[in-house]
Amino acid sequence: MTVKNCLACDRPIKGRIDKKFCDDSCRNNYNNRLNSYSIPLVRNINNILRRNRRILEDLLAPLERKVLVVERQKLAELGFQFQYFTEQYHPDKKEQYFYCYEYGYRSIDQEKVLAVKDTRKRHFIHKHNQVITKRGE
């Protein structure tokens, strides 16, 4: 018997073998975004990013402080793909964070990373928009 993954969230599906989604909410999510994700490359990369995010979320969600030292090997075994991320963030020259949406990590050494939930202030995006607006004046 093969384990199938949900088309929406990419988690293994429990239950009947012919199911495509975990539940109705996953089915709705999938159908809502079907149009924009109809290009296979886009869909595949989106799936990787969502899986990366989900792996970090699963590790960090139970913790009160959303910070955890994790072995790279463990993340890889869970299906984490380090070369895919949505943002890079350099709070200073030494630290470099790689985010998948609001979850991310930074390198500690060759074996370990520090997984985190994004606690940055997000106003820099608005600041950037202001700059663009000003240019258009």
Ligand SMILES: [Zn+2]
């Ligand atoms: Zn699902």
